[in-house]
Amino acid sequence: MRKQVQKLGRLKLVVVITLVASCLAVIGNVSLSFIFDFNTSLWEDIFRAALIPVFVVPFVSWHLAGLFYKIDRLERDVSMMARIDELTLVSNWRFFYQQSDDWHRAESNRDAEYAFFVLDMDFFKCINDRYGHACGDAVLEKFGRILREFAPRPNIIGRIGGEEFAVFLPNMSQATAEAVANKICQGAKKMLIEHEGEQVACSVSIGVSMNINHHQDSIENAFKYADLALSYAKESGRNCYRVYNSDQKRLVV
Numbered sequence: 001m002r003k004q005v006q007k008l009g010r011l012k013l014v015v016v017i018t019l020v021a022s023c024l025a026v027i028g029n030v031s032l033s034f035i036f037d038f039n040t041s042l043w044e045d046i047f048r049a050a051l052i053p054v055f056v057v058p059f060v061s062w063h064l065a066g067l068f069y070k071i072d073r074l075e076r077d078v079s080m081m082a083r084i085d086e087l088t089l090v091s092n093w094r095f096f097y098q099q100s101d102d103w104h105r106a107e108s109n110r111d112a113e114y115a116f117f118v119l120d121m122d123f124f125k126c127i128n129d130r131y132g133h134a135c136g137d138a139v140l141e142k143f144g145r146i147l148r149e150f151a152p153r154p155n156i157i158g159r160i161g162g163e164e165f166a167v168f169l170p171n172m173s174q175a176t177a178e179a180v181a182n183k184i185c186q187g188a189k190k191m192l193i194e195h196e197g198e199q200v201a202c203s204v205s206i207g208v209s210m211n212i213n214h215h216q217d218s219i220e221n222a223f224k225y226a227d228l229a230l231s232y233a234k235e236s237g238r239n240c241y242r243v244y245n246s247d248q249k250r251l252v253v
C-alpha cells in the first residue's frame with residue numbers, strides 16, 4: 001500500500017482522495033434523501049453532496065499528502081544513513097558485517113569459496129598533512145567510487161573506519177579475486193586528485209584471504225587472515241596485494 005502511494009505522487013494522490021470522498025458523499029446523501037424523502041431532485045442531492053468534498057478535500061489532502069511524503073523521505077534518509085557511509089557511499093562496518101554474515105550463514109552447508117579483502121590507503125597521513133584533511137576526504141570519496149566500479153554487486157563493500165575498507169566477495173576463486181585486487185590497486189594508482197593546481201596521487205595495499213565456508217570458519221577469521229595478508233603487503237613495499245589461504249594456513253601470494 002505504502003509503495004503504491006509513493007509511486008502515485010502527490011497530485012495524483014490528491015485527485016484520487018477527492019474523487020473517493022466525493023463519491024462517498026454523493027452516495028451517502030442520495031441514500032439519505034431516498035430513505036427520508038427530502039423532496040429534492042437527484043441532481044440537487046448530487047450537487048449539494050459533492051460541493052464540500054470538491055472544495056475542502058483537495059486542500060486538506062494536499063497538505064496531508066505533503067506531510068506523508070516528507071516523513072517517508074526522512075525515514076528513507078535515516079535508514080540509509082544507518083547503513084551507508086556518507087563520504088564514500090559504501091556500507092558502514094555494521095551493515096557490511098550483517099550482509100556478509102547473512103551470506104555466510106545462508107551458504108554454510110555448501111562448499112562455497114569466498115574472498116575477503118582488507119584495504120588500507122598507503123601513507124594517508126602524509127596526504128592529510130601535506131594537502132589537508134579536505135583533500136584526504138576527496139581521495140577517500142574517489143576511492144569509494146573505484147571500489148564500487150571494480151567490485152560491484154554481489155560483492156559487498158564496507159568502510160571499516162578511517163582509511164580502511166573491506167570487501168566480501170562471495171563465490172570467488174583465487175584467480176578472480178587476484179584479478180579484482182589487481183584492478184583496484186591499478187585504479188587507485190591512476191586516481192589523481194586536483195588540489196590547488198597540483199595532482200595528488202595515492203596507492204592502496206590489499207590483504208586477501210581465501211576461504212571455504214564449510215570449514216567451521218567465520219567472518220572474523222576471514223577478516224583476521226586478510227588483515228595478516230595486509231601487513232605482508234605493507235611490508236612488501238605497499239601498492240600491492242598479498243593472499244592468505246585460510247585452509248592451508250599460509251601466505252600463497
Ligand SMILES: Nc1nc2c(ncn2[C@@H]2O[C@H](COP(=O)(O)OP(=O)(O)OP(=O)(O)O)[C@@H](O)[C@H]2O)c(=O)[nH]1
Nearest residue numbers: 120121122123124125126128133134136137162163
Ligand atoms: N581525511 C581523512 N583522514 C582520515 C580519516 N579517517 C582517518 N584519517 C587519517 O588517516 C591517517 C591514517 O594514518 P596511519 O594509520 O598512520 O597510516 P598511513 O599514514 O596510511 O600509513 P600506512 O598505513 O602505514 O601506509 C591518520 O592521519 C588519520 O587522521 C577521514 O575520514 N578523512
